[in-house]
Amino acid sequence: MDPQPGLSEVVDAILRYLHSHPEAADTVDGICEWWLPVHWCVDIPVVEAALARLQAQGLVRRRENADRHVVYSRPEDEAGPRSAQA
Template structure:
């Protein structure tokens, strides 16, 4: 089994995914499953730590859905999709 990637590698992989898929939004489990390279075995706690770092840097935002699931998406998504006034 390969060692778990470093936190900075997880952050980079998530950013690459978000910039390739600008409308993406998913839970921590979904990010572990779908956004990261298949050959990686990344613990959900590592993904959560990466997302916290990205939240602090303003790169992603956190949204709680009506069903109480927390999803993460690009921080600039709201500004791109809101109408200009």
């Protein structure tokens, strides 16, 4: 069994995923399941800490949807053509 990755490795994996999937948006559970390598077993608090670090650096956007679920994505100004100003 692989050891649990460290915080920096989780941060890097999330950034790689967002680079490859710029329109991605998901909950912490979804990020654990879909954004991280399948062979990793990462505790939710580690993913939450990685997302908090990325949010503090302005690399991830945190928002609460109408169902009160917290969803993470790239910041609007990082998302590409949708954010272009006329």
